[in-house]
Amino acid sequence: MNNKLNLDQNIIASCRVYAKNIAEQVQQFIDLHTTVAVERTVLRLLGIDGVDEFGRPLVNAVIDHLVEKADISKGVSHYMTYAMNDHDETPQEIAKRVASGSCNLSIYQDLPVKTEMSELIPFFEKTLARVEAMKEIRSQWLKNTDKKTTPAKYVIVATGNIYEDIKQAISAAKKGADIIAVIRSTGQSLLDYVPYGATTEGFGGTYATQENFRLMREALDQVSLEENRYIKLVNYASGLCMPEIAAMGAIERLDMMLNDSLYGIIFRDINMKRTLIDQYFSRVISSYADMIINTGEDNYLTTSDAYDHAHTVLASQFINEQFAKKAGMKESLMGLGHAFEISPEIENSFLYELAQAEMAREIFPNAPLKYMPPTKHMTGDIFKGCVQDALFNIATVTSKQSIHLLGMMTEAIHTPFMSDRAIALNIASYIEKAFKNFGDEITFNPDGIIVKRAHFVLNQAHHLLEEIKDEGLFKALEKGRFAEISRHEDGGKGLAGVFVKHPDYQNPILDLLKKRLKEEHHGR
């Protein structure tokens, strides 16, 4: 392994032990609970889709019905298996019945546990077969095209209208983008349902819907053929519908999902219990579907100072890594996040940025690190902005980041125009070429600023992790350890959707996914 910074491997190993301990404490809690989003996801994986006459998703209709009329803590599978047996109908048909009021699931509440759930399994298998087929298409693409050795260029589209997004995405791909992310409409993270169908009205982004996923994937498949490169698609499995969106992404072949274990808690004031339970199921799905996750540590630096709080980013990366491991995730899917956000006013800011980026690369050598561009210190001076982005691009290529989220000169002005994106891609491509092997050529002064900075940040992260291990993650969040924002265990949105599992709780699809992931690990 590359160790240009001469980092202390014992401290790194100790960080991992602390982080593992932190994740294990939380995992014990997670395993005892379910949420409305988890149960809706079970229904989606049974193949239920569509909305009722009021536009309410059928999966919401069923879960709302259970919350109101029955004991959801047994898990929706319990009810579905009985109802399907009784009516001799598909999950979709049962869901429609429940939505229209012609089927009351509460009558099954006190019936005994069905250990086999033989009615459900073929439907789960059908969905998983679809996910497998999607994995196969992706893996064929990646096998048959050249593997990039430089960071993958990632740009966002955010028009609010999926059809305009497609035009923008095609242009970006033609200009060299490797990854397209469709930003969601502002506020979608707080909707406790996933909107349905193709959408053309969104603000600051476009709604994440299964149909929008499909439309964009279809367009990118076409442009992949034309460019003979596989263009990856990203969306957001975050907010109150985390695992549902992961499931939709798995079905429609999204390649990456924003999926942070703490982001929603800190930045969207979603209840921490809800988020931690939901992130687990969503990550199990991502692991199974070979979707790379992107974690959101970069966001801490939008409220906290990037120089003073660099260690919180590293500590959180360690924690996100362990949560991902708990979900059976391979390191090659862990897109841990960080960002280039140190104030340009600080002398040697570039050296500190390079220290942080290089440090992340050395500590997580197999992770497809996601590196975010300057945003906080972009001013509206688009000309200077190009240079700030150029410095960021140099740090990205030099420290061999994996996922290179391009900065836009018009950051802080508007969601990018097609031309803003093209200029960013032109500049990034130039630097990618010009600095291609620069990182291989340089070593760092062992007593210099960069090495010292990396050691300092690692030590600070180590202390922080030790403290969090002792106080527990819930307490740490209450203390505002990340992003200096404090959240309470019983505060925030979505807590009403959290339930302690009944002793007879069943989730056959989660069990099946876990079993298969375990087999896959043993098989390797």
Next chain:
Amino acid sequence: MAAKSTWIRPYGDTENDGKIQISFSLPVPASPLGEEAAKKIALQMGIHDPSVVHYEALSDHFSFYVLYGRAEHMVDLNQVNVVEMDHKVMSKEEVEAFIEAHFVEPLVFVGASTGTDAHTVGIDAIMNMKGYNGNYGLERYKGIKAYNLGGQVDNEVLLEKAIELNADVILISQTVTQKDVHIENLTSFIELLEAENKRKDFIVIIGGPRIHHGLAKELGYDAGFGPKKYAYDVASFAVQLLKEKGIKVRR
């Protein structure tokens, strides 16, 4: 030379040369046709001798142009009106002293990022303890009680809270401005205040990267703050206006 004219034009390197640069995309393939169309658009904008210095394809159906030319238009500075705040800017300490000298403490500030807007960076920068860029937020001001309601707060909820907390000042942050969603939302808050007959009870201030004082006045707010404004800017304005209006003033 005659007395300095108040009529001006953009300046490149010679007085009155009118030199400007513009860039834009067109929904046509990159081609001589697109280049001519770009020049024609510039001519219609009153730009003489437009010269396309660079163009390139953005996709098979879109192209990008960078042009230079000479602007024909002039403006008379005497005819230009700027809506400016005529309140003096005070430091945090001065604001605190001002409050102590004039008011029945504390002054209550309630703020939120409203509507669908989930971005709280702006309101946090103004209100939260730590503030932004080394400038403490209102929570840290002596004599001010600050309540930050966070993001995606409905206008109705904001007003309800403001009444419940006996607010003197309401702060609204708007970051997302795509398709003018902020204008609609800000207008509806003022309408709500008026419908409830509460407009006079509060000082109402807006802020955000695309907000300016002129826009705020136009929409019926007391003030608007754009980029690079800090808690002390907002507080200075608010306390002076509260005093003028006699709200919570010590008799």
